[in-house]
Amino acid sequence: MKVLSTAQAVVSMLELNGIDTLFCLPGVQNDPFFDALYDRTNAIRPIHARHEQACAYMALGYAMATGKPSAYVVVPGPGFLNTTAALSTAYAVNAPVLALTGQIQQSMIGRHVGLLHELPDQLSIMRGLTKWADRITSPGEAPGLVNEAFRRLLSGRRRPVALECAMDTWARRMPVALPASPAKADPCLVDEEAVERAARLVGGAKKPLIVVGGGAQEAGPYVLQIAELLEAPVATGRMGQGVIDGRHRLSVTALAGYRFWSEADVVLAVGTRLQPQQMTWGLREDLKIIRIDIDGEELDRQRKPEIGIIGDAAVTLKALAERLGKHNARRNGRADEVAAVKSDAVKKVREVLAPQVAYLDAIRAALPEDGILVDELTQMGYAARLAYPTYKPRTFLSPGYQGTLGWGYATSLGARVARPDTPVVSISGDGGFLFTAMEMSTAAQNNIGVVAIVFSDGAYGNVKRIQQQAFNNRTIASDLHNPDFVKLGESFGIAAERVKSAAELGAAISRGLAKGGPMLIDCPVGSLPDPWALIAQPRRA
Known part of the structure; x- marks a missing residue:
């Protein structure tokens, strides 16, 4: 065990969990934190912005471009509130961003005495905009809470998390046990029985359609393998852009996807809310939907799918691709049909x-x-x-x-x-x-x-x-x-x-x-x- 301040313990845990850049804007409530960061700038590069919103947006851009956790640190109250548009965007696009903020003195939290940057309940605001948030109250609990934050960033649906720490707690010192290993994602097993049922259903479809969202960004090779087996168009939307190469003959934008949706008998939806399709385009009673999503709450949010599979997109699709061959039917003329619809959609966009x-x-x-x-x-x-x-x-x-x-x-x-x-x-x-x-x-x-x-x-x-x-x-x-x-x-x-x-x-x-x-x-x-x-x-x- 080492005698460390809370700030030193948090900086050590950020480094252990792979944070190499910290987007920040300093202030009095976080002074001890930045003093601790000063000694570790060889490992963690601070980039300070001119407004707190940019700190959070830059962390968001870092996470979206890599798929890896990123972090920002700002002062409490108005400093934190200035980041909430970016934090809500991170929640919307499923980005693993850690919001780290200061707080007023620990003994004054919730007493409403009117201290600098005091909010009625900052932690509740954090919890309303993230998948998890907590407060660090001592040096000894800092390593565990930071690792818990990263475990949640890495597990299940990628969404932001938050930690706050009081200004006097940052400097408090005590013997601290630092873990030797960073946080790990919770295991996510493949639902073999559901995958087998999905292979049978989509394999027998006459006009299958694949719809991908941001949750499929790491699953592109398996999406493509399945699409080519099925001769199925892959509709991408905004968050699914790049899952497969946009030049591929089966890659289509939402305009062509709209046409295919109306004709599909089976839809394989991967890592997508299916929001416009289900709420705007319409749901026929005979349309069978297979949904693969890391978030079980997403599967039947609007309508219960024919088959719902909770799981990592890449791992689940790999298993589906391995089973699909023995169930897959021939679809004569499907390739020509997809090409014609895609060509018409591209032509219309380029004209209008x-x-x-x-x-x-x-x-x-x-x-x-x-x-x-x-x-x-x-x-x-x-x-x-x-x-x-x-x-x-x-x-x-x-x-x-x-x-x-x-x-x-x-x-x-x-x-x-x-x-x-x-x-x-x-x-x-x-x-x-x-x-x-x-x-x-x-x-x-x-x-x-x-x-x-x-x-x-x-x-x-x-x-x-x-x-x-x-x-x-x-x-x-x-x-x-x-x-x-x-x-x-x-x-x-x-x-x-x-x-x-x-x-x-x-x-x-x-x-x-x-x-x-x-x-x-x-x-x-x-x-x-x-x-x-x-x-x-x-x-x-």
Whole structure:
């Protein structure tokens, strides 16, 4: 046993559990923690942001780009509250993020005396936004609680967790027993009987469809093996982008998936909520659904599936692929049918959204196959769901159902820190970009080489279009007054350019990636075609 402060014990456990970067913004409640971190900066790199929201977004980007746990640390009260949009997004996209926060003095918690950064019940807020949260109250319990946090990050459905520690507890010292091994994920066994039933059902299907979500990101080879055995299209959606190569003949976006859903007799859904399919597209009584999900609560949240399998996607699909051959029927003409539907969907997107597609084509051509695109709530981001082909897992990062405007730029910085040898491009509108534009300072200070593209139209474009179309052109609170984005970028000491076409955009991205440092590209655009008729498909009878 060693005599350690709580802060030293926590830092040691972060290091033991593989945290090599800590996104942070210091403050008085965490002073002893940062003093302990000072001695371990050879192992854990602190990257401090200009706003707490960016700390959490960068941790989110790190986790999404790698699938591994990440961590951020901020002060309590307003500091923690500033991170909650990112924390709720981590919950939505199933990202393993550890939120580590300070607290007021331990004896004052819950007494409502009005101390600096005091909240009525910070721990309850944490528990409402995470899968688990707790408070460290002594040095001796710190190792166990940190390991418990990582066990939960690694086990079951990947979602954020949180720990808080009082400002006086950080510095408290006592003999501490540090474990020799990091936390391990709980075992997840294969349900052999359910897999066998699934093999029989999907193997006998005439028009099978596979739908994948974020929970299938590590299962791509088995998804592809099963898809090719079945000649089944694989519908990806936002979170499933990259599970299989978007160029593969069986990979289809949601637009083609909508057509296949209406005709399928058996659907194999892997690591996906199936939210639009079940709630919007419609559920026929004769449609049989097989669901594979690590979270048992997800299986029958909307309708009980024909077969529900709780398990890790990769392990379960491997077992399914091994059993499928002896049950698999022939499907003559299925390959031609899939090709025709996919071709029609691609053609329609390229016709309706031609301006957005041209820009997205330029981005795709400039990025290497493993390059990461960070989506935003912008006209280009909406179109990217249907028009941007993703080739590798974890290379299309989206805020999922949370739809977090302004998340993109800071999140892309975390992705680049996590994968420093992988090019990263962020796409934002002029509205969303200014949520975290000050983090160009963080990018410059740490030489984080993200190429950030701002598609500037002088408005919250989606809001303004809805006001024009649905409310008789009564536009309100949707026009924007922007800075000169090139001058703004240059004022932070990063490269900045303005482009006027898709061709110029592609060339600028290539220059930025070649230089390797942070870059801002301003791309003024006018009113763009409405993508929603292609994204929000109507319910089928």
